[in-house]
Amino acid sequence: MDTFERGRDGRSTDLPSGGGVPTWMAQTLNFCSNCGGSLRFGEIDGEDRHRLSCPDCGHIAYVTPRLVVTAFPITDAGEIVLLRRGIEPGRGQWAQPGGFLEVDETVNQAAIRETREETGLLVEPGEIIGLYTRLEAAVVTLAFEAKIV
Structure with a gap:
């Protein structure tokens, strides 16, 4: 999982290298709604963007603005x-x-x-x-x- 700097309010000020949602937003969810496993933020199957997903069941947790x-x-x-x-x-x-x-x-x-x-x-x-x-x-x-x- 990537590590990012945090701003004054504790939220990440960086965007993931592949674009997508700000890391602080993605980190607000910790567990998979499908199986309860721990979510991870990173590339999925070689896609050119980072997403929050469950390594146990493959569920993608879409974080929308x-x-x-x-x-x-x-x-x-x-x-x-x-x-x-x-x-x-x-x-x-x-x-x-x-x-x-x-x-x-x-x-x-x-x-x-x-x-x-x-x-x-x-x-x-x-x-x-x-x-x-x-x-x-x-x-x-x-x-x-x-x-x-």
């Missing part, structure tokens, strides 16, 4: 509403409202909920303005333009 939904609320004057982050990562930095998609909501509902939680504003999500991948955080971010209602 989390979906973050953000909104850029726009005022009637055409200004974008931002907020200052109150928590890490990025405490004190400017950011758009957003957060993780819950399993019982659509991406539009998540944009509305997160904006309301973080700013108190009620918005109507509009056009998708971007889709971004952050491998080091194992997240995919979907960004909406949003009208304040």
Whole structure:
């Protein structure tokens, strides 16, 4: 199994040499859901990527990124509403409202909920303005333009 350096929060800051999921994310699972054996992170059958798998039964434990939904609320004057982050990562930095998609909501509902939680504003999500991948955080971010209602 590969060894990787860890950042301030204890998570790996490196990506596996073959690409794929960040090691810290893969290391969150320890045991096979199929047979209970110990999972290992590495190449499988000479593939050009690393995966988390069980050497006992061959089961691959797919670790997928989390979906973050953000909104850029726009005022009637055409200004974008931002907020200052109150928590890490990025405490004190400017950011758009957003957060993780819950399993019982659509991406539009998540944009509305997160904006309301973080700013108190009620918005109507509009056009998708971007889709971004952050491998080091194992997240995919979907960004909406949003009208304040």
